[in-house]
Amino acid sequence: MAENKDIRPTDNSGDNTNLTFEAAIARLEEIVRALEGGGAPLDESLSLFEEGVSLVKLCNEKLDKAEQKVKLLTVGPDGTTSEEEDFGGTDK
Incomplete structure (x- = not known):
């Protein structure tokens, strides 16, 4: 049974850059539940x-930055990565 919480858009005018990845995912899950519930007016x-x-864009940017940092940290002295690691995700 779907929970019908009264969720409102945030007043930050699209500025979510200060959110952590985890906070952004949590808010995204709230939004998905609200939209799937279908009780909100169109606007x-x-x-x-x-x-x-x-x-979603913010989360993708944060994941891309994390991946780049991991690649940077795993570069060997000869400039190559020791081995490509598959983190279980699917590539675009």
Whole structure:
């Protein structure tokens, strides 16, 4: 049974850059639940969707930065990585 929480778009005008990855994912999950519930008016649903898109972009950027940092940290003295690690995700 779906929980019908009254979730509103945040007032930060799309500025989610100060959120941690985990906080962004948690907010994204709230938005998905609210949109799947279908109880919000159209304008509010569109605002939530817009916020969700922004959060997905933020999460992707944070994941890309983390991946680059891991690659940087695993570079050997000869400039090559020891081995390509598969982190279990699917490539684009």
